[in-house]
Amino acid sequence: MGDFFDNWTVQVRKGLIELCVLNALAERERYGYELVKMLVEIPGLGITEGTLYPLLSRLRLQGLVDTRLEESPEGPARKYYTLSDDGRTLRTQMLEYLDQLNRGAGILRRRGGNA
Amino acid sequence: MTTWTVTAQRELEVHLAGLRLSLAGSGADPDEVLEDVRRHVAEEATAARLPVVTEADVRRFLSRVAPLAPLASFRTGEPSRSEPSAAPRPELPNNPADPPPPPRMPWWQRLLILFFGVVVPVVALVFEAMKRACAQEFFDPLPTFWHGLLVGLVPVANALGLVSPAAIGANGRRVRWLLNSAAIGVAAVYAVPFLPLMPIALLGAIFGFGLLPLAPLVGLTCALNLRRRMAREEPAMTPRLRRQGWAALVAPVLLLIGFVVPTAWTRHQAGIAVLGDSTRSDNAVKWLRRWGNHDVLLRECYGYRPGLWNDLMPVHLPAELAQQLYFRVTGQPFNAVTPPTTAWSRRNRGWVNEMEVGGVEWDSALGSEAVAGRVRGLSMVSSRLDAMADAGAVWSYVEWTLEFRNDHEWSQREARAQIQLPPGGVVSRLTLWVNGEEREAAFAGRSQVREAYQQIAVQERRDPVLVTTSGPDRVLMQCFPVPPRGGTMKVRLGITSPLALQGNGEAAMVWPSFLERNFGQSRSLTHGVWLDAAQEVAGSPEGLSAVRDDRDRVGWHGQWTDAALGEPGRAIVLKRDPSSIEHWAPDRRGSGGGHVRQRIVSQASPPVRRVAVVVEASLGMEGFLGEIAGALERLPAGPEIGVFVVHDGVIRLPGDGRGTDAVSALRQVRCDGGQDSVPGLETAWDWAAGGAGSAVIWIHGSNPVLLRPMESLRQRFERQRGASTPRLWDLPIRHGPNRVIEKLDGLDAIASIPRLGSLASDLERWMRVIDGREPRWDLVRERVEGHSPDSSAESMASTHVTRLWALGEVRRLGQARNLAAATALAATHQLVTPYSGAVVLETKQQYQQTGLQPVDPGTVPVVPEPGVGWLLLVGVLALLVRRRAQYVARPPERS
16 A cells, blocks of 8 residues: 555656746746755655756756856856746646646545545 | 865766766766756855865765766656666655665664664653652653653654664654654753753763763754654655644644643742732732642642743742642642652652652651641551440540551651540540550650650650640640551540530530541541440431340440541430539549539520621632521521621621621622631621620631731730620531631630531520520539548549549649649649640650659540440439439529
8 A cells, every 4th residue: 555655656746847847947047056955845746856957957958948057156157947938838738737637636536525 | 165185076076977877868968967966066065165075075965966876767758667776765666756765874873873862862761750860950851741751752753763764664654754753842842941951961971971961952863863864765755744744843842831831820820829919919819729730739839849841930939838828729738639649759769759649758747746748658447436425424435446557668657637526525545555455645744745755756766656735625646656568556545525515404425536637548447436325315316326235225336437427417415314413523633532523504694795707718618608698697686797708808798697688798709719717807806896795706617727827816815805805616617627726725715616416506506595595504613622422422423524624624724824733633634635645655664764654554534345334323323313413402503
């Protein structure tokens, strides 16, 4: 029972991780270290620092995020990520789909009871 | 400026090279990712403010940001469950969202957490629970069992945190998370009050014992460390679980605060009640009655530390003031309730055993004149009262035999009890069983017998028993030592008393009873009561059965509970011949071999025109005010009656006490706590003294605590002028000690109304007498030198009549300040009076040592065994008395 639930949560998180990154960047642009620390702290998402940089690289290659470098007074130059137009469009589609999915799941949940 | 060591740079490059390989085919740009990781590591180093970045630092950063194994399995498509991994995860498949497991905790770190997070808290908890070291020296961290339970969470949670997540499954990990949260809350709460002890603890750590005060802090540190690790290990850390974690952290904090707040508030109010001015004090007492934690007050009475955090409050209540306050708030003395206990004190020795269930461990009143609280292990295991009464000569004699048992494991015990004697009674015999043999007492001056008792009992720990007076119609019995481990001690008190005349045709016998005792007794234990009376009993005595012997003589016997023994309704009313008014008794102890003549005379009291009724509205009187109001309402017209209610002050009820307004107001009075009647008595005296011919009647419950000095009240009664100034009539409703009456001992102006029936009947009877509508029947005794009544008359009265004469004479001498003569007379007649006492010692040597002489066993009064023919003899003598009375045939004297 526990293993099944664990596997299921992995699947759910796997599907949501890109959306979470897009959402995090929808508010404003963020530099990599900041973005990583923020996403790591999100409860239940299960993201670790090591998984994010390859993901961000892939999103950039797919044209969903843009990057720029900016010098920092305290450390190395910071790489800022921001959503591209494609990224915003994709995010909207993903959110609409997720809402639709939630509504459907909600109907089934109500039929099955809240317990 | 951060400097990188060469090895650190090399470590980073080697790692990145490996990372590059693992990113092949991941869909990510390896160069970009490597650059990002390099930048991230630099950010970590900057954030950590490291002046020098070492190889170990790089490894630590990389373990989070770019562990090779997970990256090697990073795929954009479906996760592969079968792909090999350098750090295989036991439970979850590899996929992009999977967190990499934190590296296994180094063995030394595990060992440190095991020691500081588990062993040290457990040792601290057990040590404190057993030895109460912190509780004695600083504050009590474990005032209740529940505190101990919460503290126990810390080592349990830390131990669970060391267990591999794979070993406990998903549910186990959730429980572990919640326990860890709770442990952090508890440890944080405990760490704060221990902070001031840190310097001592650090010094003490050198010698080992300092670890105990450090336990909360090190436990907290370990719990926090484990929490960070758990957060990384828990892949399914849902928001709900995080919220539950916070709730689990806050819950014990709130719980501990919940423990603290009522205690703190109660102690704050107690401080105001004890030390504040009159108004603030009264208000604080009212608050405490309603909302105060009475257990906290009880702890203060015993000087027990109030517990976590509260010890840090600057409130200090002296135990004596706390005991007075406890009475004001609860209406009962602190030593009448089970002492406060904690789960820790059950098996401990020493200081904490003050809190033992069933009584205090340390008997601080040993050898003193205070009964004080129950002591653990001591109980009364048998009690019998053998009585005989002669209504003709109006006397009774009761032998009360008591046996005590001490079940304490090691401590000798002193049994103490304050005993209510029948009105006008006196202890005339005292016996102690030593090795199965009866030893009679020595009667001597009060200070001499007490000194002997102190020396033999308390210092030499031998076998004496002591009886001294402790107020009007009250004696204090104390015997020591009752040996531990089931040892017993058996004593007997003989009590001679006059019967209470009701008119001239009936006389009531009142039983002695306990007012206060320091020993327990089984609920099933009853007093075996036996009465042989020469005359017929009026009505059917409650709880007694008649037994006839083969000569058709009647004895009365029964088994009474302790409460029943003191009930007014248990008085035995005996019928008597009204013409039997004069009795003679030999005085074999006086010089010249005279006789004592006792006459029954009726005396018309000076009419009383003003009666002040003081009603004490303490909690013990709850349920009686209506009865009192009804009794006042039914009183016949006559003297003016003013009713003064004592309820946090003195309230004079409107109009005459019999009137509708006063009666209605009295019925609406609410009884609260313990009341101080002294101001009420003073106010009532002042009002009553304003008119010629007055009386104060005090209707009250138990008064086990004296709340103020008595001199002002005593002065009023001492300085009274003539018979018209107020007299105080004591009318107790509830059985129990009365410190106010004790302090008024020896004053002529103090008298008690015999409790023979209901309150209304007793009050009405008294009213008829004091307003002169009925004569008051008194016993007048005098010693007649050289007079020799006829032999039949001399043999008619018992020497108990002589003892009662001697008691009156001792009081007269005492009031005349002729104390030496009073003491000598009391000792000669073997009486316990305010000036004399009785003590039984174990050996002749002890008597010689203390200058005392035990009485001749042949001179002590006895109660014959049932069936012996004294009843027949007394019956015959009664007939002779009647014949003599008819021969004398003179009217009753009036004065």
